[in-house]
Amino acid sequence: xxxxxxxxxxxxxxxxxxxxxxxxxxxxxxxxxxxxxxxxxxxxxxxxxxxxxxxxxxxxxxxxxxxxxxxxxxxxxxxxxxxxxxxxxxxxxxxxxxxxxxxxxxxxxxxxxxxxxxxxxxxxxxxxxxxxxxxxxxxxxxxxxxxxxxxxxxxxxxxxxxxxxxxxxxxxxxxxxxxxxxxxxxxxxxxxxxxxxxxxxxxxxxxxxxxxxxxxxxxxxxxxxxxxxxxxxxxxxxxxxxxxxxxxxxxxxxxxxxxxxxxxxxxxxxxxxxxxxxxxxxxxxxxxxxxxxxxxxxxxxxxxxxxxxxxxxxxxxxxxxxxxxxxxxxxxxxxxxxxxxxxxxxxxxxxxxxxxxxxxxxxxxxxxxxxxxxxxxxxxxxxxxxxxxxxxxxxxxxxxxxxxxxxxxxxxxxxxxxxxxxxxxxxxxxxxxxxxxxxxxxxxxxxxxxxxxxxxxx
Amino acid sequence: xxxxxxxxxxxxxxxxxxxxxxxxxxxxxxxxxxxxxxxxxxxxxxxxxxxxxxxxxxxxxxxxxxxxxxxxxxxxxxxxxxxxxxxxxxxxxxxxxxxxxxxxxxxxxxxxxxxxxxxxxxxxxxxxxxxxxxxxxxxxxxxxxxxxxxxxxxxxxxxxxxxxxxxxxxxxxxxxxxxxxxxxxxxxxxxxxxxxxxxxxxxxxxxxxxxxxxxxxxxxxxxxxxxxxxxxxxxxxxxxxxxxxxxxxxxxxxxxxxxxxxxxxxxxxxxxxxxxxxxxxxxxxxxxxxxxxxxxxxxxxxxxxxxxxxxxxxxxxxxxxxxxxxxxxxxxxxxxxxxxxxxxxxxxxxxxxxxxxxxxxxxxxxxxxxxxxxxxxxxxxxxxxxxxxxxxxxxxxxxxxxxxxxxxxxxxx
Numbered sequence: 001x002x003x004x005x006x007x008x009x010x011x012x013x014x015x016x017x018x019x020x021x022x023x024x025x026x027x028x029x030x031x032x033x034x035x036x037x038x039x040x041x042x043x044x045x046x047x048x049x050x051x052x053x054x055x056x057x058x059x060x061x062x063x064x065x066x067x068x069x070x071x072x073x074x075x076x077x078x079x080x081x082x083x084x085x086x087x088x089x090x091x092x093x094x095x096x097x098x099x100x101x102x103x104x105x106x107x108x109x110x111x112x113x114x115x116x117x118x119x120x121x122x123x124x125x126x127x128x129x130x131x132x133x134x135x136x137x138x139x140x141x142x143x144x145x146x147x148x149x150x151x152x153x154x155x156x157x158x159x160x161x162x163x164x165x166x167x168x169x170x171x172x173x174x175x176x177x178x179x180x181x182x183x184x185x186x187x188x189x190x191x192x193x194x195x196x197x198x199x200x201x202x203x204x205x206x207x208x209x210x211x212x213x214x215x216x217x218x219x220x221x222x223x224x225x226x227x228x229x230x231x232x233x234x235x236x237x238x239x240x241x242x243x244x245x246x247x248x249x250x251x252x253x254x255x256x257x258x259x260x261x262x263x264x265x266x267x268x269x270x271x272x273x274x275x276x277x278x279x280x281x282x283x284x285x286x287x288x289x290x291x292x293x294x295x296x297x298x299x300x301x302x303x304x305x306x307x308x309x310x311x312x313x314x315x316x317x318x319x320x321x322x323x324x325x326x327x328x329x330x331x332x333x334x335x336x337x338x339x340x341x342x343x344x345x346x347x348x349x350x351x352x353x354x355x356x357x358x359x360x361x362x363x364x365x366x367x368x369x370x371x372x373x374x375x376x377x378x379x380x381x382x383x384x385x386x387x388x389x390x391x392x393x394x395x396x397x398x399x400x401x402x403x404x405x406x407x408x409x410x411x412x413x414x415x416x417x418x419x420x421x422x423x424x425x426x427x428x429x430x431x432x433x434x435x436x437x438x439x440x441x442x443x444x445x446x447x448x449x450x451x452x453x454x455x456x457x458x
Numbered sequence: 459x460x461x462x463x464x465x466x467x468x469x470x471x472x473x474x475x476x477x478x479x480x481x482x483x484x485x486x487x488x489x490x491x492x493x494x495x496x497x498x499x500x501x502x503x504x505x506x507x508x509x510x511x512x513x514x515x516x517x518x519x520x521x522x523x524x525x526x527x528x529x530x531x532x533x534x535x536x537x538x539x540x541x542x543x544x545x546x547x548x549x550x551x552x553x554x555x556x557x558x559x560x561x562x563x564x565x566x567x568x569x570x571x572x573x574x575x576x577x578x579x580x581x582x583x584x585x586x587x588x589x590x591x592x593x594x595x596x597x598x599x600x601x602x603x604x605x606x607x608x609x610x611x612x613x614x615x616x617x618x619x620x621x622x623x624x625x626x627x628x629x630x631x632x633x634x635x636x637x638x639x640x641x642x643x644x645x646x647x648x649x650x651x652x653x654x655x656x657x658x659x660x661x662x663x664x665x666x667x668x669x670x671x672x673x674x675x676x677x678x679x680x681x682x683x684x685x686x687x688x689x690x691x692x693x694x695x696x697x698x699x700x701x702x703x704x705x706x707x708x709x710x711x712x713x714x715x716x717x718x719x720x721x722x723x724x725x726x727x728x729x730x731x732x733x734x735x736x737x738x739x740x741x742x743x744x745x746x747x748x749x750x751x752x753x754x755x756x757x758x759x760x761x762x763x764x765x766x767x768x769x770x771x772x773x774x775x776x777x778x779x780x781x782x783x784x785x786x787x788x789x790x791x792x793x794x795x796x797x798x799x800x801x802x803x804x805x806x807x808x809x810x811x812x813x814x815x816x817x818x819x820x821x822x823x824x825x826x827x828x829x830x831x832x833x834x835x836x837x838x839x840x841x842x843x844x845x846x847x848x849x850x851x852x853x854x855x856x857x858x859x860x861x862x863x864x865x866x867x868x869x870x871x
Contacts, residue, residue, distance in 0.1 A: 175493035
């Protein structure tokens with residue numbers, strides 16, 4: 001008997017503040033007006049997607065000491081816009097990226113618990129860490145968090161927030177008008193946490209939400225990040241959307257779960273993926289090429305190269321060869337506030353690799369950057385894209401995808417109208433929601449409330 | 459912003475302060491109260507929609523960083539009153555897309571939160587409500603709330619300690635911090651000029667970075683660099699308000715807010731409080747700027763004479779003690795309340811923030827009893843005249859402090 005078909009999970013990433021988002025297109029709308037968010041969320045819900053995803057960045061990016069102006073700049077507060085979206089959708093999950101460095105557990109826990117109540121159980125938290133004094137300049141804490149403390153703080157932050165979510169069991173509010181008993185337990189919400197990063201105690205003031213806790217996402221790719229996900233996350237927002245790297249990552253992370261007493265279905269792997277659709281594969285390829293040129297202008301290409309070179313390259317010709325000079329050593333001081341800079345761990349090696357590739361394929365700076373950064377994950381007719389997505393999921397390269405359209409807010413419309421029906425026909429994607437909470441959509445069980453022994457006696 | 463003197467009164471402004479099932483601790487036991495719905499979007503949508511039906515200027519939403527307590531400085535461990543609440547900014551955001559005119563003013567605590575986060579949260583509330591956001595700032599001097607954050611120690615104060623020099627020093631410090639906090643929040647709202655987004659295809663620039671500004675705030679409790687990650691909100695500056703009892707809080711209202719809520723118990727006190735706030739405003743160098751002074755009142759309203767007072771007595775009996783408040787507790791008919799409001803308006807108040815004793819009863823008594831009464835007297839609007847909260851309050855859209863050439867009250871591009 002053949003293996004039963006896996007059901008695909010799909011999510012929509014609101015177009016971000018990077019060059020993937022094409023703001024210059026005549027179809028491109030506002031990135032800040034609520035109407036854009038509402039349109040995008042309603043499209044995702046019409047297509048029966050699992051959730052909407054919002055990224056976050058807490059300081060405007062700079063390059064060469066100036067605010068970076070070539071990409072979309074500006075975004076809303078994550079909690080506020082997600083909660084407003086709960087008013088214009090009924091089932092769609094609402095996933096927010098929230099930093100664990102420039103926040104405190106009590107406040108973040110009450111915001112997520114509030115979002116969970118106000119959305120009827122649709123909240124999710126993509127837990128990220130930050131690392132730089134640059135972002136810290138906007139916050140009380142300020143300063144820099146050493147690399148080795150980044151994950152330990154994130155882990156303890158999440159553990160602490162979980163203790164707060166679990167400090168209410170869900171049955172404390174009696175609200176018996178006759179007897180006058182509102183609360184069954186005067187110590188509801190009691191907690192004590194003493195740790196390396198947080199030493200707090202008292203009573204949490206938001207009763208347990210419909211999902212118990214928000215669904216937890218993790219996005220880091222390092223060894224610590226993978227372990228963090230295997231121990232604590234419900235889903236991973238990963239970067240491996242192609243077959244072999246996807247399978248390798250999938251097997252690696254799912255293979256870690258048993259050590260944490262968990263089963264493979266308790267952690268979903270959801271890579272980010274871009275797409276370009278057209279009536280035919282050939283037209284889609286042509287369109288995709290055009291989109292890549294919109295995404296990577298000559299200026300954008302030079303600026304991208306500076307992320308690796310850590311030098312001012314504004315004097316170079318984007319339609320000429322790569323710089324012969326090597327990247328400047330040390331921490332990147334040219335491009336600030338970008339996660340991608342961190343992933344270039346060995347700039348010298350990357351520069352060497354890119355020069356070799358440019359020489360071999362006769363690529364200019366701009367062409368090289370288009371080739372290395374701009375390739376869309378899925379390009380083709382709706383049938384081709386549906387088949388590609390399904391094949392990747394059935395081959396265990398992913399459990400589904402977080403789709404990143406390049407146009408706001410209509411970039412998801414065609415996918416919803418043309419690809420989703422094909423996946424539904426194949427029996428690999430839901431025709432309608434079968435549950436009300438995000439945990440229902442993702443097939444995750446509601447976490448058990450904390451055992452009574454963990455609670456503080458009155 | 460002074461009230462009119464003789465003859466036809468100038469229209470007054472009306473807000474309601476929403477907290478759980480109402481301000482009386484036994485309000486949740488009233489018939490029609492929905493005590494099991496207090497954590498649902500439906501409850502808050504219904505309540506704010508009713509306030510909007512009454513053409514009110516705005517609602518405020520109470521909040522705090524600990525369980526509610528009947529004790530001023532400590533937890534009370536009571537189980538016979540409403541306990542547990544949702545984040546007020548998020549309640550406002552959830553209601554915003556489902557309402558069209560009414561202002562949304564959540565309570566925020568300055569003492570333990572980040573001005574950078576709060577500034578973008580209120581800016582975003584202004585976007586999702588298309589120009590109806592405000593905030594009500596408060597401080598926390600409760601040691602158990604500080605323990606929830608673990609970043610600073612606030613001494614545990616008993617009721618007898620509230621009048622000591624140490625307590626006054628703490629209060630002064632927390633309010634000074636709140637003033638800094640509002641300064642940062644306001645600078646961040648202005649850190650983007652209105653026309654910073656240019657989408658200039660020719661040069662490939664999405665923004666004109668010369669129109670984005672570092673705020674470079676340095677203070678005793680925080681330094682904030684800026685700019686905000688969120689563009690300038692529709693109102694430019696959402697409405698800032700604070701409840702103020704005499705003393706240090708008046709300085710905060712005088713220096714930093716668009717609305718101060720005061721708690722007079724008679725007309726003479728109303729007049730004196732207005733004088734004090736105007737003096738604080740002048741001291742802060744803002745004498746020429748609009749600053750609303752609203753009177754806070756807890757209200758129990760019934761059409762039949764005496765009915766409101768007996769209803770309050772019934773609730774007092776359920777609670778086990780007579781309800782008292784920092785604000786005057788009014789019991790009576792809508793007509794009597796209208797008389798009182800108009801008299802206090804003549805003493806210099808420009809509006810009122812009514813705290814419904816029991817939301818299930820007194821909110822409708824306000825929107826369907828008091829409001830028509832005031833309308834009959836020509837003292838309250840008969841239709842919303844503006845789509846923004848600043849517009850309802852008669853406040854112009856302010857020029858951006860970082861764009862000195864922008865003409866006052868210019869429209870959004």
